[in-house]
Amino acid sequence: MSWPSINYVGNIITWLMCTLFRCLLHTSPVCLRVLDSRKQPRWVLPSKKNNRWEVRKKFAELYDYTVRPLPFPKTGGRGPNGRIWFHRRGGGHKRRFRMIDWVRGGPTQGPPxxxxxxxxxxxxxxxxxxxxxxxxxxxxxxxxxxxxxxxxxxxxxxxxxxxxxxxxxxxxxxxxxxxxxxxxxxxxxxxxxxxxxxxxxxxxxxxxxxxxxxxxxxxxxxxxxxxxxxxxxxxxxxxxxDHNKRVIGKAGRNRWLGIRPKSGRWHRKDGRFGRKIKPxxxxxxxxxxxxxxxxxxxxxx
Structure with a gap:
């Protein structure tokens, strides 16, 4: 009978410590990702500097319906806790939000x-x-x-x-x-x-x-x-x-759109990635x- 190695036992002890103490040792590679919870942010109060940890409300809760373009702040790919959640998002040209009325409505009786x-x-x-x-x-x-x-x-x-x-x-x-x-x-x-x-x-x-x-x-x-x-x-x-026929043309236009580049790794696709006939x-x-x-x-x- 072979006993488990010292490294294996040490990893188990480290994992248990992280679980019990809610990842106080969050630099450990086996630590659970508790501090970066995406459901409930760790910081309740917003940052006093730039409010980047503040969970923004919906436009319908902040404004009554208006046709005036509204300020639309960007997140830069960061979540309520200030950490990057989406590495492909950031920058981009400043935008204004237009409130679209998705309910066309109309009378239920009489002429339209x-x-x-x-x-x-x-x-x-x-x-x-x-x-x-x-x-x-x-x-x-x-x-x-x-x-x-x-x-x-x-x-x-x-x-x-x-x-x-x-x-x-x-x-x-x-x-x-x-x-x-x-x-x-x-x-x-x-x-x-x-x-x-x-x-x-x-x-x-x-x-x-x-x-x-x-x-x-x-x-x-x-x-x-x-x-x-x-x-x-x-x-x-x-x-x-013709939106699907647009040509980006250069990397800078993607940055205008707020899209950051990929990792740079490229794979040539073969026939395995072809169209699948599905029911x-x-x-x-x-x-x-x-x-x-x-x-x-x-x-x-």
Whole structure:
């Protein structure tokens, strides 16, 4: 019978010490990563120097809805504890955040809401173009479609009609009111939850069929989902369809975008990395929204 080596026993003792004393010896290679917890930061109070340890709140909690571009501070790839969590992020050109109204809304009875497109704008925070629309004294940002231009009139309605409506590009209607075969974007998974599917540049979803009070939509990933017929969607394809054909051209442009370089190691790909023929996934049914997630996760050892 052979006894374990001294190094093996020493490693076990070191690991137990780190576990019991919550990684006070965090320079040890076998120490658990407790001080760098991503669920609950170690530092409760923000730093007095630059507030980089402060957990930033959502824009909806800080501001009321506005079309004014808002300041958008960068994290530099660092988490609430000041350590780098994502090594590929950092720097980049300064950006301003535009609050997008993902819920197109509209009346549930009577004629649809008419809005005029003021202008089509570039948004540095997303690949698609955005449109500033106005109705009366209210203005808001929405995702622009492919052929949308300034001066057009778009409609938004939540009326579930018995017969299919003749919707133009940019109009918003429930899926049950649209004819089968319509190309849609900004599709809701749950009624009133706002557009969650097909929001990137050039993306579109397809209304495949209707079964009773459910509508089957084919996502850009070719997977089909079953949604409620009252879920609202926008007709047409998302703008900026040539986004995937852009040429970066130089390393500096990636730094403008806030993307740091990789490690530099490069591997030539052979045939093993080719396309795999996979079976179609089963139909995904969305019935009720998931429960909200807690703000703080408690971790115990």
């Amino acid at each position: 809401l008419l809005e005029k497109i003021d202008k089509i704008m570039y948004d540095p925070n997303r690949s698609a173009r955005i449109a500033l629309v106005a109705a009366g004294e209210n203005k808001r940002y929405i995702i622009a479609t492919q052929n949308m231009k300034a001066g057009d009139i778009i409609k938004s309605s939540q009326v579930l009609s018995k017969t299919a409506v003749r919707a133009a590009e940019g109009d918003s209607y429930p899926l049950g009111s649209l004819p089968v075969g319509t190309l849609v974007n900004c599709v809701e998974f749950y009624p009133g939850a706002g557009g969650l599917m097909a929001r990137a540049a050039g993306e579109t979803a397809l209304l495949v069929r209707k079964v009773n009070d459910r509508c089957v939509v084919r996502m850009p990933s070719k997977r089909e989902v079953s949604l409620d017929q009252t879920c609202v969607a926008t007709v047409g394809r998302v703008s900026n369809v 179609v996934k089963k139909l995904l049914v969305y019935t009720k929204p998931p429960p909200p997630k807690p703000d703080v996760y408690r971790l115990t050892v």
